[in-house]
Amino acid sequence: MLGNIDLDRKMNKKEYKKLAEELEPRLAELQRDAKKYGLPVMIVFEGWGASGKGTLINHLIQPLDPRGFKVFTIKKENEEEQMHPFLWRFWTRTPEKGRMHIFDRSWYRKVITEQMDKPVSDHELASAYKQILSFEEQLAAGGTLIIKFFLHISEKEQAKRLKRLESSPETKWRVTKADWKHNKQYDSYLTMYDRMLEQTDMPWASWHIIEATDREYAAIKIMSVTVQLLEKRLSEIKEGMPSPAALIPSAGAAGNEEMRTSVLAGIDVTKSLTKEEYKKKLNKLQSELQILHNEMYLKRIPVVVALEGWDAAGKGGAIKRLTEKMDPRGYEVVPTAAPNDIEKAHHYLWRFWQKMPKDGHMAIFDRTWYGRVMVERIEGFCTEEEWRRAYREINQMEEDLTDHGAVVLKFWLQIDKDEQERRFKDRMENPQKQWKITDEDWRNREKWDSYEKAVDEMILRTSTTYAPWTVVEANSKYYARIKILETVVDALKKRLK
Numbered sequence: 001m002l003g004n005i006d007l008d009r010k011m012n013k014k015e016y017k018k019l020a021e022e023l024e025p026r027l028a029e030l031q032r033d034a035k036k037y038g039l040p041v042m043i044v045f046e047g048w049g050a051s052g053k054g055t056l057i058n059h060l061i062q063p064l065d066p067r068g069f070k071v072f073t074i075k076k077e078n079e080e081e082q083m084h085p086f087l088w089r090f091w092t093r094t095p096e097k098g099r100m101h102i103f104d105r106s107w108y109r110k111v112i113t114e115q116m117d118k119p120v121s122d123h124e125l126a127s128a129y130k131q132i133l134s135f136e137e138q139l140a141a142g143g144t145l146i147i148k149f150f151l152h153i154s155e156k157e158q159a160k161r162l163k164r165l166e167s168s169p170e171t172k173w174r175v176t177k178a179d180w181k182h183n184k185q186y187d188s189y190l191t192m193y194d195r196m197l198e199q200t201d202m203p204w205a206s207w208h209i210i211e212a213t214d215r216e217y218a219a220i221k222i223m224s225v226t227v228q229l230l231e232k233r234l235s236e237i238k239e240g241m242p243s244p245a246a247l248i249p250s251a252g253a254a255g256n257e258e259m260r261t262s263v264l265a266g267i268d269v270t271k272s273l274t275k276e277e278y279k280k281k282l283n284k285l286q287s288e289l290q291i292l293h294n295e296m297y298l299k300r301i302p303v304v305v306a307l308e309g310w311d312a313a314g315k316g317g318a319i320k321r322l323t324e325k326m327d328p329r330g331y332e333v334v335p336t337a338a339p340n341d342i343e344k345a346h347h348y349l350w351r352f353w354q355k356m357p358k359d360g361h362m363a364i365f366d367r368t369w370y371g372r373v374m375v376e377r378i379e380g381f382c383t384e385e386e387w388r389r390a391y392r393e394i395n396q397m398e399e400d401l402t403d404h405g406a407v408v409l410k411f412w413l414q415i416d417k418d419e420q421e422r423r424f425k426d427r428m429e430n431p432q433k434q435w436k437i438t439d440e441d442w443r444n445r446e447k448w449d450s451y452e453k454a455v456d457e458m459i460l461r462t463s464t465t466y467a468p469w470t471v472v473e474a475n476s477k478y479y480a481r482i483k484i485l486e487t488v489v490d491a492l493k494k495r496l497k
Contacts, residue, residue, distance in 0.1 A: 001194045002209070007154050009211040016216035023223040024063035030230040031064050031100065037237050038097035038345075040144045043226065044106045047151025048189075049179050050161040051212045053104050056151065059219040060226065061102065069100040074109060083300070083358035085404035086110050086128070087135050091353035094139060096345035107132055108200075112192055116185065127403050129199055134396040140204035140245035141389055142347040145233045148205060149222060150197060151212040155186040204245035246385065263459045263471065264452055267414050272476035282321065285485040290325040292492040293362070297330050300359035301495055302406040305488065306368045309413025310451075311441045312423040314477045315366055318413070321481045322364065322488065332357070336367035348372055348382075348390075349397055356401065368410075369394055373458045378450050391461040398467040407495050408467040411484055412459060413474040417448055 011019075034041055043060070045053045061069060072093055081089045087107060095101040110128045114120065120128075140146055153161075162179055165171040182189060201207045208225050212218040236243070273281070296303060305322070307315045319333055334355045343351040349369060357363040372394070377387040398408050415423075424445070427437040444451070463469040470487050474480035 001197055002152055002190055003194075005152055005209060005211060007152065007157070007211050007213045009217050010214040011217040011220060013216065016220060019220050020223070023220070023227055026227050027060075027223060027230075028063045028065070030227060030234065031068055033234050034100065034145075034230065035068055035098040037234060038143075039230075039233060039237060040095040040097050040346075041100040041230070042095060042139070042144055042146045043100065043102045044108075044146070044148040045102070045104050045151065046106060046108050046112075046149070047210070047212065048153050048158055049182055050158050050165065051151035051153045052215060052218065053151055055215060056149075056210075056212070056218055056222055057102055057104060060222055064100070068098070069102060070095075071102045071104065074103060074105040074107075076109075080358065083302075083360070084356060085131075085400050085406075087131055087400060088353060088356060090135065091350060094144070094347060094350055096342065097143070098345075107135065108196060111196055112189070115192065116182070116189070131396075131400050131403065132200060133202070134393075134400070136200070136202065136205040137245050137248065138349065138393050138396065139347060140243050141248065141393075143243060143246075144347070145229065145243075146205040147226060147229055148207050149210050149225070150193070150207055151210050151218065153212050155183065157213055158183050158186070202245075204243055242385075246389070248389070263456050264414055267471055267473055269414055269416050269419070269473045269475040271473040271479050273478040273482060275478065278478035278482060281482045282485070285482065285489055286321070286325040288489050289322070289485065289492075290327075292489060292496065293326045293330055295496055296362070296492060297327075297360040299496065300405075301492075302357045302359050302401075302404070303362040303488075303492070304357065304401060304406055304408045305362065305364045306370070306408070306410040307364070307366055307413065307484075308368060308370050308374075308411065309472070309474065310415050310420055311444055312420050312427070312436075313413035313415050313474050314480050315413060317477055318411075318481050318484050319364055319366060322485060326362075330360070331362040331364060333364045333366060336365060336371065349393065352397075357406075359405070369397070370458055370462075373462075374451065374454050375444075377454055378447055391458075394462055395464055395467075398462075398464065402466040407491055409488060409491055410463075410467060410469045411472050411487070412455065412469055413472045413480060415474045417445075419475045420445065 033039075045057055047053060057071060061071070077086070077089070090107050093101060093103075111125060111132070115125065136146055162175050162183060166175045197207050197209075208221075210218050210221055233243070307318065309315055323331060323333065332355070339348070339351060352365075352369045355363055355365075372382065372390040373387050376382045377384075382390075401408055424437055424441060427433040459469045459471070470483075472480045472483050
């Protein structure tokens with residue numbers, strides 16, 4: 001692909017000035033429209049070393065309102081970033097609605113620079129490509145406009161620029177031994193870049209090759225492409241059209257209600273333990289977990305525990321017993337409520353990526369990202385297309401976590417309707433528990449059948465080999481707490497082996 005591109009494209013200063021005077025005010029106007037219509041924009045600059053990324057980014061941002069964009073320079077991962085899945089640092093840098101984030105280098109470092117600097121297995125490379133495609137697809141489907149530029153120059157031009165930078169005391173520091181090494185490996189990089197462009201050129205995140213030998217030509221082409229894509233996406237938004245990624249087939253309907261597959265219907269919620277059995281098992285399991293938690297920290301294994309269930313099913317009590325003997329410096333309990341204004345302005349998974357544990361730590365989520373396919377589905381807080389698409393997006397996120405080495409444990413606490421009513425009344429009659437019960441709890445109870453259908457479908461579509469669901473019989477709090485502890489202890493033992 002790249003080897004056949006004409007890199008001699010040029011533009012004289014007079015033509016550049018004329019076109020820039022037309023494009024710059026239009027670009028500023030489109031930035032204002034993007035803010036008005038809540039369009040998040042991500043612009044990626046990749047390409048050869050010394051191809052002029054910094055200079056061309058500067059050309060692009062000159063007409064823009066600096067309050068509406070942010071530029072990120074992506075370098076080698078720092079210690080904190082190394083202790084998370086590689087896309088974590090990019091998920092946490094995704095723009096909110098109406099803002100523009102510009103990346104000088106990006107997530108593509110994983111499949112280019114890092115591959116050349118150290119051996120990478122075919123499996124690791126395939127996994128990285130899969131995660132990148134999933135990342136871009138999820139963002140695009142959620143409404144983000146992704147614009148990707150690859151700045152292309154010849155081997156000879158790259159060497160000439162490196163020499164010119166080295167010859168000046170002001171810019172000598174910018175040239176490293178690695179830059180010259182990469183120049184000597186030009187053909188190897190060319191092959192990898194071709195593969196990267198071919199595998200990640202999608203309708204919702206396509207690549208735009210910029211012939212970057214002549215800076216004026218490159219600057220005008222970048223502005224022209226950006227204007228064209230902003231105009232197209234804003235026009236689609238005004239007409240109520242979805243992004244191309246949003247049209248990808250999502251999980252189908254559950255089918256005929258009478259033939260619906262049910263998980264919850266076969267659960268025996270009457271399973272129980274005596275108080276004596278409970279105390280004996282609790283002490284043993286908590287002591288084991290305390291030791292395993294330390295080993296998990298020493299071996300840098302991240303753990304994600306996700307707790308979902310009916311209102312009053314006992315999630316809080318289970319979390320308390322889970323954490324009682326663990327070192328509080330090594331875990332975080334993350335309570336999930338309705339998203340606030342900042343969280344609503346981002347992709348719905350953004351706030352959960354923010355809280356994913358670093359290596360060696362545990363994050364315990366009291367309610368989770370599954371709200372998308374339960375409460376948001378039932379209450380109409382998202383469209384049917386959005387919650388159907390979420391099954392695949394959630395599976396992809398959990399696979400990213402496990403590919404990084406995380407243990408992902410998901411629990412659904414199942415109680416029957418009579419037990420829930422009993423617990424609700426107990427809360428209302430106990431002054432110390434009244435804060436736990438709200439009018440919304442009673443309203444949700446009226447939609448029990450709808451929620452049950454949603455939960456059945458959720459478990460069926462998102463219980464995977466790498467992140468399976470454990471349904472917990474929770475009419476007996478003693479039984480539920482022990483089952484959760486046993487599941488966590490067994491999973492950590494297996495992982496530590």
